[in-house]
Amino acid sequence: MFMNPKVFNNLWREMDGFRQEVDRLIGRQVLSGHGAAPALNVWEDENAFYVEADLPGVAANNLEVTVKEGNRLTISGERKASEPANSVWHRQERFAGAFTRELTLPTPVDADKVEAKFEHGVLKLTLPKSESARPRRIAVQGQ
């Protein structure tokens, strides 16, 4: 039997995703009570990775996005609590405070060409894959 590297890779990604989800849930609900990291969805195609993070109520100027070492994406920021004067809390489920989320992409991206948009409380990033990581069609020359 041989191990199909592609299947193995997918499984590993899945497990890693699961672990991060557990970390996120524990971080959010048990340990800190604040500083919750946003949930992330990531897509890819031949040219780029597309990352979306739910950050409702975060002001765009309180957000910071960095790419380090070619493929390490960090999203950090802060959500300010809004509390009117002389109010009584009945329920408080929304987090407030600082958060950080890090994601390692499988291939390097072109950090200079990353685009970030913030729409309806969702941060949308487009991270073009670096030239060397893109699939390439090699012309086969006959004789």
Add this chain to the structure above:
Amino acid sequence: MAEQVLKERESGVGDQADTGVVARPRVDILETDQEVLLLADMPGVRPADVDVRFENGELTIHGRRTPSHLGKKRFQWEYEPTHYHRAFRLTEDVAADKIQAELKNGVLTVRLPKAEAAKPRKIAVKGE
């Protein structure tokens, strides 16, 4: 003072829900002398796709989210709500015709002004 003004109603999904994942949005509920304030996280929902109803003392909030990047290959997946839905029963008298709702940056704010009868009143005590 801190008794429940908005009691959550356990409910199925409203009739607008088609297929898709329904999430309970996280909410904050605050009360002042003048109003009850509800904040709900509905990231990705446009103002046109949110529905706030108040009927028979019951507040229902519903938002629909359009999935992005359909057809692209998923790399990592942590959430997929296409609907946000939650319902509350109000125990406080509110002025139904003065309820205001606003959706900004993915946060729905519903202001429910208290009915005159429910507002605290300072009673002047007359001396002789």
